[in-house]
Amino acid sequence: MRDFHFPGRSAAIACNAMVATSHPLATEAALHVLRDGGSAMDAAIAGSAVMAVVEPQMTGIGGDCFALLSDPRDKGRVVAFNGSGRAPGNATAEHLAAQGLTNVPIDSVHSVTLPGAIDGWFKLHENFGRLDMDRLLRPAIAFARDGYPVHARVARDWRKSKTHLAAREASRAVFLPGGVSPSEGDIHRNKALAATLDRVAKEGPKAFYEGEIAAAMVRTLRAHDGVHTEEDFHAVSGDFVDPISTEYRGRTVYQVPPNNQGLTALVILNLLSGFDLAGLPPGSAERLHLEVETARLAYALRNRHLGEDTAMRVTADDLLSRAFTDDLRTRISRDAAMTDLGALDLRKSDTVYMTVVDKDLNAVSFINSVFDSFGSGILCPETGVLFQNRGHSFSLDSDHPNVLAPGKRPMHTIMPGMVSEGGKPVLSFGVMGGDYQPLGQARVISALFDHQVDLQQALDMPRLFTPGSVVEVERSFPADVLHGLMAKGHDLAVARDPIGGAQAIRIDHERGVLIGASDPRKDGYAAGF
Template identity: 55%
Template sequence: MRDFDFPGRSAVHGINGAVATSHPYASQTALEVLRNGGNAVDAAIAAVATLCVVEPHMTGIGGDCFVLYAPGGGGEVVGLNGSGRAPAAADLETLRTQGLEAIDQTSPHAVTIPGAIDAWCRLHERHGSMDFAELLAPAIGYARDGYAVHARVANDWHSLAGKLRNNEAAAAQFLPGGAAPREGDLHRQPALADTLTQIARQGRKAFYEGPIAEAMVASLKALGGVHALEDFSSFESEWVTPISSAYRGYDIHQIPPNNQGVVALVMLNILEGYDLAKFGPLSPLRTHLEIEAGRLAYDMRNRHLADLEALEVSLDRLLSKDWAAELRAKIDPECAFPDIPDLGLTTSDTVYLTVVDRDLNTVSVINSLFHGFGSGILSAETGVVFQSRGASFRLDPAHPNRLAPNKRPMHTIMPGLATRNGQAEIGYGVMGGDYQPFGHARLLTNLIDYEMDPQAGLDCPRVFALGNRVEVEKSLPTETLLGLQQRGHTLTLATPSLGGGQCIRIDRKRGVLTAGSDPRKDGCALGY
């Protein structure tokens, strides 16, 4: 139970519906859709479109989207992979002959075909109930009439000013007067409003064909990109069967590769072998075990993970409880792994939201540009900021995640959904680039092993093992930090704090939805 003598948030409870997003405008938009008779999918689409305007550094229609959905709150979960592919003309050897060892996030070669709009349209076509144009109307209003910049958005925006100055169009749109907006400033995106209006009227065709697509391709080609109109017009997101693993009576569902959701499942499979509840949620031992499980799971990711068609090891092997036991046996509860290599991990930002409606339809949505303001490249005519997801490709010809034409890169953003006894129970996600599997494992063990409510589970201090050093949030107790150092961990302060998440839990016995929203962001949970 929350200690009311200290600052904090209470969990939010709803009866007819609940929403949790990273921005108050998006949460309000989603709740209004539910109140007006829309279902969870309708509310999620309206909310994510709003986020693409009011959190422009975190997400946008020039990015990608993944969805997990449990219709009617049942145990059958469907997945949608709305991640973009490399252009058909992408060529690994050409980049290598230019002396490149990696794709820079601000390069046009980092821009994969945006998948978000196609994903929204396909999700709405199959599971939505309201008019699509009505769902985009709030986002269009914010883009055209303006929105007040909130605190966390302003903080991040300011830190990205240097990146924005590298692109004339981006600087003109996002550095009005030569500087990032301050908290409380009004900001408008009229070109984006026009593009969203065309999408509202014509659906996905307006984005992937015709003048908007032509303008986007021209912007990329002018910078040396190899994108073509056919890359846009031929794009299709993909309905997929989620992968899952059991954890203490729950089935935890994730999107299959090219998504990194399997990393969280491997972490949970390792941690399942410990009676975590005995150790205490902030104990050094619980935190140490999470760090070591993460190091093992991320090492697997870096060696093996790629698009499903390029995967060179079976998913059955990666999700095997026997293999998890082999990995667990490598962990010393009293000593950190020696000689840990640099895992090449970084944190980045995105948006995550979850919605549950009166019929218990449960949707878990994540939408991203990858790095802050993605590639930093703006198509001025359309208002579209392009993502930087292609920076995840490897330029090593022997690696399964190597760049290739029409190939999807390994993807960090991952929605989560947990079922129990054949019924949806938890819609959740924790954003933060490479951090996300750590965040998923932390939140789920908080909810399941330590019986925290969604808000308390999100509030809990976090750590992230980047390899041979561990980032820790300043809210971790001294006892925990000392215990980690005694086990040989090298600690550094996480700046900024790690990730941000949302969560809704369904309590069927009491007929109540309980929601939480991460205090590390501007957002909130709402219910009615």
């Protein structure tokens, strides 16, 4: 129960539909679609398209998407969609290694994988949509053409990326008008992007992946020494796949399988399931210590094993087996931090996430991203498309399952989440923040089902992250908790930025209500009717 003596927000509660996004304009666009009779997927596409315009530092049509969906007409079966793009057909690790590189530079054209979002939107719409795409993309087109007001968190992120954007003429012209980053309340436009979205809305995905738009994007990438071809764009195609899952406290937690890192969250939950967390205060040093240690083990496994599924040498079932989990858990001490894992080399990055549940209880967990802030920083001036830099996640180690190779998908950090109970969806949610996402999802699930925390409070709780040997903590942690962590051997540092973001919708089948929550670390909110 929220203490109304303190600042904060209440969860949103409604009966007919619920939306939670990281941006007010996206929430409103999605709600209007639902009021017009659209499905949860229609609303998710409309909201995601708006965010691709109004949160350009985090998402865009030059990026990728993933989704989890639960359809009550199919007995609540959860379906996964992988809308991640692939490396160009001429990209090789050997080519970059010959240049003396040991990784894929995050701001280089070599980090640009093919954009899968537009293909994903249309495939998902074909299977789960009701309204036509021209209606769904109309709000995003209007914001890109006529302008939108920059919100507070967006302005903060934008300002931090000024040097990145200034490095290239096209991105500088669009995103640093007058040589400065927009301030909160300033109006920003991307008219070339509006024209691209308008054409895609009217002509379909072929207008993006073939013809003039694809040719213009390839010219831009080639001008920056990329090896991308129009044939690479023609070949983009996302996939419906079977989700992977684990049981946690009597509920089923679903993730998209590799190349997605969702498996990492399931490993964390399996490890946590062996501890009596309900007997520990959710914000205590003892409880947080277990969170850090299980996460470190799971991330080490991710770094060693994850990549495109066909390249992995172990399966998800191997890493989620009870015997493997029990053995791995023996490495955790309740009293002392681990010191033998080596470098994890994790990093936080930015993305957007949204979730929608409609009157028929169709649940959509949807995430769309350009990876790092403003992606690669490479903008196609003719189309307004900013390219992602997801290829930075590839390894150049020829023995690693995630090594860069022609037409290959990289290990991907963005991960929608969903939880069901008794064959019915009870939670559709996601946590943003790059590598932080598995730990963030496990934290939310544990808060809800170990500690019965209110949904909004579960997103509000202070966060920590362990990118390496140092544990980053938000400033909101009480001093006694930090001293307790240090007493167990953890080196702490105050996080420079807030850690991640989240949106969630809980489906209360017994009372017939939808409960929505949105992270205060972002600009957005949850709303329903």
